Amino acid sequence: MVEQNNSQNQMMAKVRGVFAGAGSDGMQEKFFCDNILELSGKEKPGVLYLGTATYDLPGPCDKQTGYFANLGCQIDTIKLAGDESTWPQAQEI
Numbered sequence: 001m002v003e004q005n006n007s008q009n010q011m012m013a014k015v016r017g018v019f020a021g022a023g024s025d026g027m028q029e030k031f032f033c034d035n036i037l038e039l040s041g042k043e044k045p046g047v048l049y050l051g052t053a054t055y056d057l058p059g060p061c062d063k064q065t066g067y068f069a070n071l072g073c074q075i076d077t078i079k080l081a082g083d084e085s086t087w088p089q090a091q092e093i
Contacts, residue, residue, distance in 0.1 A: 024055075024060065024063065024064060027063075027064040027065070027067070028063065028064070028066070028067065030067070033067040033068065036068075037071075043071075044071055044072050044073045044074075045068075045073055046073065046074045046075075046076065047065055047068045047073050047074065047075045047076070048076050048077075048078065049061055049064065049065050049075060049076070049077045049078070050077075050078050050080065051064065051077070051079075052080050056077075056079045056080060061077060
């Protein structure tokens with residue numbers, strides 16, 4: 001059992017993501033946002049937001065990126081749905 005825990009701890013040490021479950025709720029929690037900042041290693045990291053379906057709308061996007069915007073982080077979005085899709089421009093990057 002101890003060997004399995006050590007293996008899991010080593011694997012988790014390589015994970016570079018924050019998995020909040022319900023992104024809409026999680027991305028408003030200081031705990032999650034602070035962990036994202038810590039993983040980036042930057043005071044004001046750039047944020048690339050990929051919100052699909054209804055999360056492409058301005059309201060949900062602002063809700064999920066607001067914490068970072070309030071810190072002065074640059075927020076860029078790639079919209080994948082709707083009439084204002086930015087997918088063609090994103091493919092050029």
